[in-house]
Amino acid sequence: MSDRVYLDWNATAPLRSEARAAMAAALDLSGNPSSVHAEGRQARRLVEEARAAVANAVRALPRNVVFTSGGTEANVLVLKPGLRHSTGPGTERLVVSAIEHPSVLAGGRFSPDMISAVGVTRSGVLDLDQLRAALDGKPPALVSIMLANNETGAVQPVPEAAEIVHAAGGILHVDAIQALGKIALDINVLKADLLTLSAHKIGGPQGAGAVVLAEGLQGFEPLLRGGGQELGRRAGTENVAGIAGFGAAVKAATGTLSDDAGRLEGLRNRLEQGLRQTSGMIVFSDDTKRLPNTILFTVPRLKAETAVIGFDLAGIAVSSGSACSSGKVQPSHVLEAMGFDPEIAQGAVRLSLGWSTSSADINRCLEAWRTLTGSLLKDSDETRLERF
């Protein structure tokens, strides 16, 4: 697939060479990190080195990093009643933004009647007044707000939300899965009580993720019990190779972040300008701060699935909204929350770039788009679907 152009990095990034090397080394070991012999201690060392790398990437303490099997497990693990600051009461309800990932919207271990959602603006940014109204004068809540949206790329006002949450006695969880490696990330600057991360969005392998706890958070309870691993916070033999790959990827991703981000933003902006040659072009969240690598767009009458298949046949991998729901054709809940009609929301196509995206890739994508618009937008609905 060497002549393919991959523009679906927000779904899964290709594995970084650093991660591949770390995984190959880990796979050559035969130890269980819980074993006391030399083989076990070698495996343990790789896990702890990765833990230090992940902690360092978000300016947390290694002992507060809990490895999981990915972002979804991390989100489900943290979303539970009873989390509290050492002095405060436990939080018994969950408040989420309406644009969270499905694994957050599902509410983890909260019962559905204890979950409420806060809206976003038409730009896809959390409405802080709505957040305040959802918290003021009510029992303290666990609040879950993503740092950057996976579909639009819109960066959320997390430090501002943190002040509101903490003033109301609540706990803040920040799903930083799409933000990690794309923008600077410091748990202290965000004032988050819990962060969740995923390896495969930053060039680590699928199957590894982490929860990062702020120092002093109380009431954390494992989802997987029956083993002392991860200081009793996540039972089960560690995915040593996956964790080692995660550690190597996070080092690589955060080490070159400022260079990569500037370059990607330049390419992204050029791609966006090209797309805007199409009349009626809508780029979502283009009036707010976005991840430097993401474009979510549509034009009237576009059907996203048809466009994704058209791009694919032209050798270009793109996505219609998020890839997490296994081929289900549903309008994006993110765009619905932003107030767009279902018809518009069903037409949204996501282009997401990464460190190996080249200027030639951008040209290829724009060429393909020009060809596609010729067929996609001129025909009637009926003939369009037949063409692919």
Next chain:
Amino acid sequence: MSDRVYLDWNATAPLRSEARAAMAAALDLSGNPSSVHAEGRQARRLVEEARAAVANAVRALPRNVVFTSGGTEANVLVLKPGLRHSTGPGTERLVVSAIEHPSVLAGGRFSPDMISAVGVTRSGVLDLDQLRAALDGKPPALVSIMLANNETGAVQPVPEAAEIVHAAGGILHVDAIQALGKIALDINVLKADLLTLSAHKIGGPQGAGAVVLAEGLQGFEPLLRGGGQELGRRAGTENVAGIAGFGAAVKAATGTLSDDAGRLEGLRNRLEQGLRQTSGMIVFSDDTKRLPNTILFTVPRLKAETAVIGFDLAGIAVSSGSACSSGKVQPSHVLEAMGFDPEIAQGAVRLSLGWSTSSADINRCLEAWRTLTGSLLKDSDETRLERF
């Protein structure tokens, strides 16, 4: 570590070359299996090929295989109230054998007051009369019985237990994690309603496992929600490389099972005969059917931790009971359930062999044991601990 002898296969087996190759190929892909483009479809294909391989290994249907992050997640996932046959009522309590893995003893999603344990004989075999007594005339239960014990290797009377469980209207879960690849495994012969499996015990990678459901089982509910993966039974982007490695390993392990098992049993028996030269030698479960690769032994006055360290310094990786509790020094709950005194239980050392174990490895191990017994068993308790 090429001059080391690894005899801790029940903790983690070295990665099989077939699994390494499958993982390398998977890691070269960049697709998310939920994406519809060519990269996504390639990743999806690897997952589905592995699913077919796992299903075939236990004679189940591919659609009834649910991939997880490992054996612990698989066990926690299946242990939930409400499982039922299509015609029966839901099971609202859990009955486990006293020698189950800690992830089963923890009881998954059952509240502690709904969990009861059934004892084993001094040979480490489930007491079927006790099982009958725990079920007869009581509300139907989910019953969890391992196929082979991870510490002693004792094979459990699962088909017999299945008849008792089903006659009482219950559901049978079989933790087959240590048995897979070591003895023949057929979900239909076992009459199990649920099986759990793990990749890293058979030469696949750490971080992959599976639940296998019998056709028609009702009441299964995901632990990780928020995504349509695994037919809605386990949300989260699939660990494609880990799953591909699992698939390759299970094919390799079951393909050569009858040859491997015979060879391993020969080596194991020679090792055991050698150990028996030590006076007072106790080999646990030696009067019942065991896995062909496992020896759990002790001699009076032996301290397992000291022995494990002694073996390690002699270049041999062995274990004191299970490795799943992260270095905690506790007497084996398995030997306690078998009626052995804590003092004996704290002295148990496990030797477990695998496909690359050689006759020379057995010689090295016996040499090391003879040297160790010279120091471990002649000295007083005080000087023994100082020596290592």
